[in-house]
Amino acid sequence: MDKKAVLKLLGNELEVELPILSGTIGPGVLNIKELYRITGLFTYDPGFASTASCSSAITFIDGNQGILRYRGHDVNDLAENYDFISIVYLLLYSILPVPEQREEFLSTMQKSSKVPESVANVIKAFPNDAHPMSILIACFASLAAFYYGKDTIKDLSCGISAIAQIPSIVAMIYRHINSKEFINENKNNESSYSQKFLTLMFGDEINYNLFTNAIDKILILHADHEQNASTAAVRLSGSTGSNLFACLAAGVTALWGKAHGGANEAVVNMLQEIEKSGDLEKFIAKAKDDKDPFKLMGFGHRVYKNYDPRARILKQTCNQVLSKITQKNRLLEIAIKLEEIALKDEYFIERKLYPNVDFYSGIIMNAVGIPLQMFTPIFALARTTGWVAQWYEMIHDQETRICRPRQLYIGK
Numbered sequence: 001m002d003k004k005a006v007l008k009l010l011g012n013e014l015e016v017e018l019p020i021l022s023g024t025i026g027p028g029v030l031n032i033k034e035l036y037r038i039t040g041l042f043t044y045d046p047g048f049a050s051t052a053s054c055s056s057a058i059t060f061i062d063g064n065q066g067i068l069r070y071r072g073h074d075v076n077d078l079a080e081n082y083d084f085i086s087i088v089y090l091l092l093y094s095i096l097p098v099p100e101q102r103e104e105f106l107s108t109m110q111k112s113s114k115v116p117e118s119v120a121n122v123i124k125a126f127p128n129d130a131h132p133m134s135i136l137i138a139c140f141a142s143l144a145a146f147y148y149g150k151d152t153i154k155d156l157s158c159g160i161s162a163i164a165q166i167p168s169i170v171a172m173i174y175r176h177i178n179s180k181e182f183i184n185e186n187k188n189n190e191s192s193y194s195q196k197f198l199t200l201m202f203g204d205e206i207n208y209n210l211f212t213n214a215i216d217k218i219l220i221l222h223a224d225h226e227q228n229a230s231t232a233a234v235r236l237s238g239s240t241g242s243n244l245f246a247c248l249a250a251g252v253t254a255l256w257g258k259a260h261g262g263a264n265e266a267v268v269n270m271l272q273e274i275e276k277s278g279d280l281e282k283f284i285a286k287a288k289d290d291k292d293p294f295k296l297m298g299f300g301h302r303v304y305k306n307y308d309p310r311a312r313i314l315k316q317t318c319n320q321v322l323s324k325i326t327q328k329n330r331l332l333e334i335a336i337k338l339e340e341i342a343l344k345d346e347y348f349i350e351r352k353l354y355p356n357v358d359f360y361s362g363i364i365m366n367a368v369g370i371p372l373q374m375f376t377p378i379f380a381l382a383r384t385t386g387w388v389a390q391w392y393e394m395i396h397d398q399e400t401r402i403c404r405p406r407q408l409y410i411g412k
Contacts, residue, residue, distance in 0.1 A: 005030055009039060026060060042406040052227075054235065054397065058091060058389050059224045063303040068310065070224060071095075079313045084193045084219045084382075085109070088163055091224060091389040092156055106191060112157070113164040113185060115172070116146050123169075123176050132173045132377045133256040137249050139169050144245035158244050159388035166384045167193065170377045171200035177373075194219060197381070202369075210324055211368045214317050215378075218361050221310040222379055224386025226303075230254040230261065234387045235394050236403040244391055251387045252380050261379040264362035267298040268372050271331045271338075280337060288347045298359030299342060300352065307354045314360035321367055335363050 003020040016038050019031040029052045036042055045051045060069045068075040070087065071094050078087060082096065089097040089105050097105060122142045126135050143165075147158055172182050183200050194216040195208055225231070233254035237247040255261035274283050286294040301308050322332060339355055342348045365375055394400050 140249035167197035219382040222382035263358040267362035308356040310357035
């Protein structure tokens with residue numbers, strides 16, 4: 001028997017039956033599609049904290065249990081046993097590839113990875129001190145013009161092109177703001193998506209054996225995260241029938257905010273602030289003072305009320321990377337000490353303020369030598385896969401309608 005809830009409106013004796021929809025796992029939802037028609041009332045939910053805006057088969061999160069799954073696969077298993085190329089395949093095609101499928105898909109990606117010259121020229125047109133996220137938005141807007149009119153609905157070719165080109169674009173942005181020549185992409189067809197990206201960024205400047213696996217795990221763990229702000233922006237824009245690449249630009253715009261993709265950048269800013277002060281205990285005390293607006297960046301998460309499962313994986317990866325780095329890094333030393341204190345302090349334990357994925361990803365990228373302002377573009381690089389998968393799912397969903405949130409008017 002289908003479950004239903006009954007909404008009683010006091011005063012006019014009206015009762016409304018609201019169907020309860022059940023997913024595969026996770027909380028059920030009240031179906032309120034007919035609520036306004038029947039009652040003349042909207043619902044009020046700032047931030048959409050209690051609202052399911054769509055149905056999806058891509059990613060599942062249980063924040064209380066600390067669970068994250070892509071297409072039903074636990075992210076711990078995926079990060080341990082697969083590379084990012086395999087995760088891209090999984091998110092796009094719903095299954096993990098066998099070796100032959102992976103190689104064929106990799107070949108398709110390589111054939112689609114050439115960045116149009118017009119996009120390279122857009123990057124060069126920006127001043128060297130421009131924020132890389134502003135350049136990345138312009139690059140996706142330029143691709144929207146380049147791919148305008150192409151049939152993006154029948155197959156995944158345009159989405160694959162976006163995922164294949166984004167490492168080159170982010171690397172080119174990095175080299176432009178550092179006044180370096182672009183590296184010829186044709187010389188870099190490595191079997192590892194992450195190594196190719198690092199090669200296009202740094203050339204021969206870094207130890208790829210040390211850092212490729214760590215960057216690959218960062219990309220895997222950031223590939224998708226349910227209906228977060230940037231994914232919602234992609235879906236909202238896409239609901240109007242907008243071009244895939246224009247929707248990706250909307251995703252980058254949302255991701256730029258410090259409360260979203262800029263969080264790992266905020267972690268390193270905080271560590272620099274602590275270093276300048278020289279008093280870590282003072283910052284711990286400020287974070288525990290409920291009257292002080294200061295908070296430790298990289299601790300706690302809106303969704304995860306348990307330990308962020310992505311943080312568990314990156315903590316291990318972070319320790320592996322740091323154990324092999326010989327030069328001292330004061331920010332990394334502060335981060336390690338901060339982590340030790342927070343994991344033992346009852347204040348943080350009681351409030352479940354565990355280090356989250358942004359804490360460790362920021363430390364790893366700092367160790368690699370990636371500049372602070374490039375952190376969020378690399379997040380966008382990883383998340384482009386999720387955005388593409390969510391966009392294609394949305395346009396094939398028969399229930400998709402143009403998004404039109406309501407409001408509670410409080411003006412004159």
